[in-house]
Amino acid sequence: MNFATPAFMPAMPEIFLLSMVCVIMIIDLFLKDESRGATYVLSLIALIATAFLAFSNFSTETISTFNGSFILDPMATILKIAICIIVVGVFIYAKDYLKDRNIYKGEYFTLGLFGVLGMMVMVSAGNFLTVYLGLELLSLSMYAMIAMQRDSIVASEAAMKYFILGAIASGMLLYGMSMVYGVTGSLDLATINKAVSGADRVVMSFGLVFIILGVAFKLGAVPFHMWMPDVYHGSPTSVTLYIASAPKIAAFAMMYRLLVDGLAGMQADWQMILIILSVLSMVFGNIIAIAQTNIKRMLAYSTISHVGFIIMGVIAGTQAGYGASMFYAIVYAIMSVAGFGMIVLLSRAGFEAENIEDFKGLNQRSPWFAFVMMAIMFSMAGVPPFLGFWAKIAVLQEAVNSGFLWLAIIGVMASVVGAFYYLRVVKAVYFDKPVDETPLQASMDIRLTLSLNGMAILALGLYPTALITLCISAFS
């Protein structure tokens, strides 16, 4: 057998990150609790360096290595950089929260970094096995992160629930993959793509349904969304931050890799399924969110509705549609990390700002962060000039262009319903008297990052051209 050394360069960011995580893990073993800050700083450095490596690896062409199981294309590069930057934000927001609750351990950061590695592998996957490998690396890290606060009953429940449901979903995904493998005789996405046309439609369709089920679970699309509110609610906010942001970018990439790179020949089949998922997610997500009083649960349902929009872009089945979807996924992650960041900002030792009530009168306590919260909420509702508006426009435009006018109409109608619960938060922030008059206690780095994050939502909303162009050009 002829053994050729594969090209390692395209996977350099992943290799670097893996080595860094191992180093950090070992260093962390020898650190005392009071010098845990070193792990934190090292993790941030690792992420930034990884992002930089990914950036320097940018190539407009599609490069595949490790016998086609690893793909480096513009989409992969952009998404990897986005993931790293988002997780930098997550770590900064999480630090004080963890400290105040005595869960400031090195494991949070190392698991988080392993999760990032998993996401990066998913984003670059060119093979069913790589997809699965990345997915499980991410999922297992997340299960453990949720369970880290082991004295908390809700957290343990959330971890358990997520683990069991996640395992079932992974099983379904594997089952679907095995069927596709049975028909096409390959695990390689590019090979499968070529073999689809001659393959047995019945078995392929079965396989497709199971694969979509796995993807929908990871994205959190209705009717596979049940875990999200409980897990978001039960996890410590430091972990919710993580679960709710970057993994959705990776889930979008997984959807793209499996359905477009692998099963583009079955577009007519998956389009129908995705339409149903998209409509249900937008409608149910927005309607059920109205009934929530807990802001973490509310944001979970809001995520579900955003997922409906992310799927809507893929339905179009055009290059521009994938670009719009990808743009939406990144925008969603930016907004989501800011939204949960606000919860962290208002929380302090012994107090979780989990309910909408806790946001009452924020304008009295800090006009600046009241404004940031308003920007986040209006952005999520899709009101210009904030960033979320352009994400919706990009996706709706593609839906209209490819003849799904009615889908776009359902989308905007669902947004109007959604506007109500976002407005309710703005109402609490601006119109209500504060229940809790204590000044905000968050440290300077959280304040600064959150301000930057909020400003990004406004500034990118005023000038979204660069990001939109980048996302659309990734697919052409």
Add this chain to the structure above:
Amino acid sequence: MFSNLPLLSLVIWTPIIGGMLVLATGSKNNIEAKGLSLLVSLVTLALSIPLWSQFDVSLASMQFEELIPWISSFHINYHIGIDGISMPLILLTTFITVIVIIAGWKVITYKTAQYMAAFLILEGLMIGTFAAMDAMLFYVFWEALLIPMFVIIGIWGGPNRVYATIKFFLYTFLGSVLMLISLLYMYMHAVDVNGVGTFNIQDLHKLPLALNAQILIFLSFLLAFAVKVPMWPVHTWLPDAHVEAPTGGSVILAAIMLKLGGYGFVRFSLPITPDASMTLDWLVIFLSLIAIVYIGFVALVQADMKKLIAYSSISHMGFVTLGFFLLWKITDNTGSASGAVLGLEGGMVQMISHGFISAAMFLSVGVLYDRMHSRMIKDYGGVVNTMPAFATFAVFFAMANAGLPGTSGFVGEFMVIMAAFKANFWYAFLAAITLILGAAYTLWMIKRVVFGPIANEQVENLEDMSGREFFMMLVLAISVLIIGLYPAPLLEVMHASIDNLVAHISVSKIP
């Protein structure tokens, strides 16, 4: 002198950036915030005057145009410009904002800086809406201005403000999202027709559209603009919003935000979907007449002064939409489109005039409310005895609201009624009823509030207007009189653009 400056952009962005500076001065009730706001609004007013003095009235095309590519992937440009239709509305906006800032000077003691900043930002966004020549830019401004208004009603409003402001936001948001879909549809259609998508409003004017597509687009526009105007039966948010809003909010709402809806009809509905407008003109005329007559009766029975004026606004805005959509009935009846110009110009004059009169009416109520903290008619009576100067202005503006000749209220209503005569006697008959009704509800309110014996001790202790209040009233009264006595300059500004518009919409766009 100003030819090199991007004047229009300055008029849009000066108040927005100024508003942010005001926010930065802090949220205390300090004089710097108020002074800075007044300065910014005056500078904006000064900047907007060259828009008028250097405006070439003989041109129908866009003037002061600026075009900067914005989002190239979707062909969205920062494209602004004004014509004879939008220019008067922009001047109205800059003028009324100064009044509003002065009106809030003493009254607003809670978070003054935020209040002033919200109005300045709102001003910039409203001017942007009037000036936008790119449909998506228009939409961005159109939606973004909901945010400051939402905050204004919600923070400084009356007891039921949260309900009112959420209702206001959701109503207008629901109205406009379908317009967004229509814009996206036309973009796609432009790709099919011309090979390249466009959001340029003037290109959309030329875009051929089949009748059924036009009808759907027209209906989506109708919903967006009818909510804003507001037309019966989607008017129910307005009385709530007006009653709960602080005086400044009511003034801006009535004087300018309602005009956005009317402006939308002229800029979007009529020229983009002329055939659908022709097919469905009966619908708009029908709704307008209901607004004029039925809402007039509703106004008659109001016990709350602000509600009464709010309903009066809806009724008066009915004239505007009526004037805009008489075109085809007139052409059918007389065989020429010259009468149609009368209807459109009448509608436009009515918008400007209503901007001044409704602002003055709400300010009058504000003057009383600041002293008595009641808007109920029954709490007043005999105000003339203690506030003679106020009573003079109140009676004057009431007369203007009723359409007394010599005031601006007369010009617009008279032109629309004239146009209605050319279309159909019964339209004119029904529209003219409102002159009687308008006189009835406004003067009856004045009789109960201003005249008669002094009703109670509180009225007896009222102080007359301060210099600040007197000044605002005087400026508005002069404006109302000037337009009423000599409307020619205003009509001259609009004439070329309206002629051009009528010529454009008389031609079918069906491919």
